[in-house]
Amino acid sequence: MKYYAIQLCDKGTIAVDDTILVKGAQSAAGSRILEGFKPLFSAEAVTRLEAKGYAVSGKTNVGEFGLDLVGEFSYYGENDASLKGAAASLVADGEVKAALGVDMNGATRRAAALSGVDFLKPTYGTVSRYGVISCAASGEQVGVYAADAESVCEVMSVIAGHDEKDGTSLPQESYEYSANESVSGKKVCIIKELYDKADDATKAKVDAFADSLKAQGVAVDVVSNDMFELANTAWQILMCAETCNNVSRYDGVKFGHRSSQYKNIDELYVNSRTEGFNFLTKAVILYGSDVLSKNRYKDCYDKSLRVRRVVAEKFAKACESYDAVLTPVCSASSYEAYDIHEAFGKVFSESVFTSVPNLIGTPALVSGGVQLMGKHFGESTLLSLAHSVERKGE
């Protein structure tokens, strides 16, 4: 799905997920409701890359609003197997230097793990969300797919930094990322509860990664931590509520898909949205409306905000003893394991591996099919740990 001709550039080409705006190119977030929507401006991350001599080579397909497992639920070519993890696959095949994706509920990280490439979900507020087709504003962040940790560093250093067009952008003007910090003597812990949820092939990947780290002088412990299920429930509640609210603007009145069948404004809304959203988005909207309703707000949304604070404290405490947390990214180790007929049932539970960084704004790096989570602004530590393992394979 390429809308852009390849431009002359000297730094390399970048693919951009369909949840991120590129001026003049259809940006539909994989949804029929935004069919034909061509934005008037590009996302800040895209503009910064173009200004530095990178070229956008095309838009990559995503599952509708990035809500699904790995891109299987897109309006644009539902049965095309190649759509699974489109951006991650392009990077894996060496077709682009890197790709931008919005990390919101783990779809980007799962795709990177299954395609065998790196993906960094950076600290919340470091990359501008200007030009992101927003769903869960409090936890989504633009991240980078690339073949290795060094390429992630290169692209991140271009796109990160304060942007006045985004009220949640942190004040720091720029950030430096390194994959070459010394890792010897660092301490990493594996979370037993998450490790146990993965299939054998995935467990083997975690074990192999841990062995590589140990060979570099990194201490690896297995620890027990029971907060991940609770954190995931809280994030699913917040994510659904915010998504429900953010996609409510797609009503068929101003742009995107409008039903041809309506006799009044209520029918225009209902029919356009019924036709425009897929069943997963509809489920998220229903769930989100429910948790925000007067009778449920206190027990669901408000409680989740409190859980967010508790998880942030607990995670910070865990990071006092360890430099990084090592976990699986998903329970399965291949795209084939995510049968489209089972995907809907799995979509909320699979995020148990990925939701803590979204909930509390910390960074997470996928490399070698496993995930490293760190404390706020701890990207370079994660990148250096991953790089030490990647280098060993050379």
Place this chain on the structure above:
Amino acid sequence: MIMNYELVIGLETHVELSTESKIFCSCGGHSAAKEPNDCVCPACSGMPGMLPVMNKRVVELAVTAGLMLNCNINRYTTFDKKNYYYPDLPCAYQITQLNHPICTDGCVTLKTSGGTRDIRIKQIHMEEDAGKLVHGGNSSYVDFNRTSVPLIEIVTQPDFRSAEEVVTYLNKLKNMFRSGGISECEEGAMRCDVNISVRPEGSEEFGVRTEIKNMSSFEAIEKAIHYESQRHIDAIEYETEELVQETRRFDDASGKTFAMRNKETEADYRYFPDANLMPIIIDDEWLEQIKASKPEAVDEKAEQYREAGISDKEIDMLIANHKISKLLDDTIALGCNAKDAAAWILTDCMGILRKAKKTVNELDVTADNLAAIIKMVDGGKINRNAGKKVLIAVIEDGADPVEYCKANGLDKQVDSSAVDGIVDKVISENAQAVEDYKNGKVKALQALFGACMRELKGAGDPTVIKELLENKLK
């Protein structure tokens, strides 16, 4: 036997703020728009990818309003989203404040025919306005010019006991906000929801409350209160109908209110915090800055003008317009006499504007220039008439007052012997007028004076000339 009933009213007043741009984007306020959808950008039309960015000026004006109404200024304030579908609301949610409004617990004192009354202010919060729908033929059109224009909503406690108090309060807000540069309070820029109930005099309990939505004319508000309170009393006294808590609208043509919807079926707005806007922290430094630039309260200001000898009529004109009261204050600050400066502004400047068929807001003169003219006149460098000529040149052509005087020879120092000679010359050339004056025709002196001024080309000091003439003709 008919009991005496007490009226209980609470008000929610929406006021459109006078800012250069909208609350969350850089589009000009809707008053700048000429055509529908003139002042619209991807942000205020709700396109994906755009994020709201807080306009600091809105916070400052809301705090200023809070200070004027003696409120607590909350140092930590946040925004929430209110969800509902309507075509004039592009995002299908309104950004407003529910959990942490910017100002709380204020008070305003009213002077009414019944004495003074204190009205408690529950809170002031900031929010964005919606757009508007224009209906034509078989279609409806959406105009987003007003979308995201900043509003403050001032919510009172149920402290009003009459329609008169309500109108007095609204007039007070209007004067305060105009003089404070908070809002122009033009037609439609101040909209009220009136919560109303009645109870037997002496009762502590509240009666069944109804809310009349969205009225902007004070006259309509007064009429609506009279109609609605009578409807409540009739319902209780004569059991004409059962009172229910509900939202109503006032129909100006019939002078009646009509039910809009029942509270039971009212939408659940599913309020929740807006994650796109970080909490706003108002620190001591910022609050002090806002306090320092806050205009004095209208009452204090009027008193200050009164003491300076400015007439009540002139004070009303000054208070009604922030621009001219600020011009006066700045001119006084530059060392000019208050009464004198007020006359220059309200008589001379306004006269020039009237002739040019311009409005007060088009007045283009700085306090520096005005003070320079006043000082030249007071210092005897030029006379009052010449001063007026300079003022016209300043207002109409943007001239520099001192330069203009030099270029047009208005500041020529005329020595007294020359004036003396001219006066003698005029007396000898106008025998008839001299004769008339000596015979008691006082007006004849004016003709002689005019002839002197013509000879001097407006340069002499009129008081000196008048004295000379009178002395010589004694």
